[in-house]
Amino acid sequence: MPIDTPIAAMPAVTPVAMPSVTPKAxxxxxxxxTEAKTAKSFEAVFLGQMTxxxxxxVETDGPFGGGHxxxxxxxxxxxxxxxxxxxxxxxxxxPAVMAQIIKLxxxxxxx
Numbered sequence: 024m025p026i027d028t029p030i031a032a033m034p035a036v037t038p039v040a041m042p043s044v045t046p047k048a049x050x051x052x053x054x055x056x057t058e059a060k061t062a063k064s065f066e067a068v069f070l071g072q073m074t075x076x077x078x079x080x081v082e083t084d085g086p087f088g089g090g091h092x093x094x095x096x097x098x099x100x101x102x103x104x105x106x107x108x109x110x111x112x113x114x115x116x117x118p119a120v121m122a123q124i125i126k127l128x129x130x131x132x133x134x
Contacts, residue, residue: 055125062121066113071105 078101083093109117 058121058124058128059117062117062124063109063113065120066117067106067109069105069116070108070113071102074104074108075101 075098078097083089108114
């Protein structure tokens with residue numbers, strides 16, 4: 024199937040003007056509070072997930088096994104343990120996450 028349109032007759036591609044990029048302002052104190060809260064929350068979720076994985080390796084059968092109720096609430100326990108561990112200082116993940124959040128937002132960190 025031959026192409027009848029010569030290349031010269033095709034419309035030219037014109038560059039589109041790109042908006043100018045302005046540097047971001049450093050985050051305000053309120054934003055840093057939000058970043059800290061987000062980082063702490065991330066650490067709590069992470070610790071909850073790790074606790075859940077550890078708890079899945081523990082056998083619960085036997086005379087004192089929790090049965091169906093234990094199976095149902097084991098995830099809630101893992102979540103609450105993660106939140107409690109993070110509230111007491113965690114494992115040091117929150118400061119690293121907060122530094123990365125600030126870095127990605129164009130701010131500066133105190134490394």
